Amino acid sequence: MAQIVTKATRESFGEALCELAKTNEDIVVLDADLAAATKTSIFQKSFPERFRNCGIAEGNMIGVAAGLASCGKVPVAASFAMFATGRAFEQIRNSVAYPELNVKIAGSHAGISTGEDGATHQCLEDIGIMRTLPGMTILNPADHFEMIEATKAAINHQGPVYIRLGRLAIDSFNDPDNYTFELGKGITLHEGDDITVIATGLPVNEARKAAENLEKEGINVRLINIHTIKPIDRDIIIKAAKETGRIITIEEHNVIGGLADAVCEVTSSECPVPVRRIGVNDCFGYSGPAKELLEIFGFNAPSIEKVIKEELNKK
């Protein structure tokens, strides 16, 4: 078992960016008065000449990023997921996605695990919003090691990328010595043919624990980690649908618009199977400690195990 690193993916992102900037001189980082929170402050300390704080003006920040990209820079524009993708949606659509500019948008404090700040800051729509944009690549890494590789892939990819970062420190589960990140490819974390669980981001580790616990009871869960939500790995989904006949999706996002929809879009046309969606059920969040909220909203291993058993009983 590889060593466990307990770290928020926003921090892993900030560190990775800083590391990449040592060899890639085109990286320019923009933030909207949240550098300390999005952890672009790590980059700022090492590369102040390539960092600009845009102030609390996300729309302008995205436009500035577009202009930088048009001049050959690789701009990374960071804010909270809510403001980066919500407030600045139309700037992303018209100034970045339409001209296919090489802008990387980082949205931190995504999901219910944003915690105490409550509903206004717990972004549950970012993946859905970004998924509607042609050519937008969407990454949602699940732990420290995956975030490092995803950041590398985002920078090296030519074209717009949205990368989702979390606030809460979480345990890693990937083994960096045996981990390969391939853009657009899901990763099977646990083999099984009884049912498939497709998870993304923070809940992946809880789903992994659930799969391992259920194995002891003789239930074989196939667990797939989807770090790239767009373009989605169609093949891995179709294969799972055909071989297991039933799918559960898990995401720290509204059940509308995100991973669940992306999976259903594939299964409904290629191999229709029942899909149970674990996520935030079309409601807003509220204040509370992140871990408590994750439990209440059903993102812990016991809740996931319960849903898996319910679904197996329907077979």
Next chain:
Amino acid sequence: MNSTDTNQLKLLATKARKGAIIGTFNAKSGHPGGSLSAADIFTYLYFKEMNVDPQNPSWADRDRFVLSKGHCCPSLYAVLALKGFFPMSELEKLRHVGAMLQGHPDMKGTPGIDMSTGSLGQGISAACGMALAAKIDNKDYRVYTVLGDGECEEGQVWEAAMFATHKGLDNLVVIVDYNGLQIDGTTAQVGGVEPIDTKFESFGFNVINIDGHNFDDIEKALDNAKNTKGVPTAIIAKTVKGKGVSFMENEVGWHGKATNAEEFEIAIKELDAQIKELEG
């Protein structure tokens, strides 16, 4: 500026106006009013001011232009065609299916277009990004952007203005095509954008008020901008919406509507007469 140069610029601007009228007539849509008001500014920028190469439109060290008021592209397209970026005949296909010239500027498909625009308020931010890139790379290219007066009602314009001054973007020139009219009426009636000049002043810009149809004024203002260090320049160019076509001048209705056959004939006759006179 000597009279030969002025005459030459006037001739090119009038040809650009004619191009805009032809383009919008064939498209049965588009925005002639603002295209005509900004035509002299576009002409000066591309024929006197900017360091660009039509043979190499993506040359890394070129000066950049962003048409933040993207809807006024018909006359910009005409200026780009006159400059040699693409054939003048493209104007006739403006807004047609499969055409190079889109209803609003598309940087991917049109040589010479440095930024896709059309959604008001966004172009000035992109221009700031370009100016910042030049600063980071210690390059001396300059960035020009034309805004509408109505466009200044967009909050993003002022986010960008704050950014431009705070980051010391003295390689950025913002030109406001101050024709006083927008879709629903005069700028005074609709949104309360005035005064525009003192707003930019209070954001820290070097502000110059000019007659946007006077090439000497435009030249002096742009020279002033080049010699201004540390802060960006805003040129508030007073213009006449619909300039050059008698029945369009200062008429609010000509913001976003093309001429019909009869109006087209009159407009072309007027512009041809001006061209003939300028050609002497």
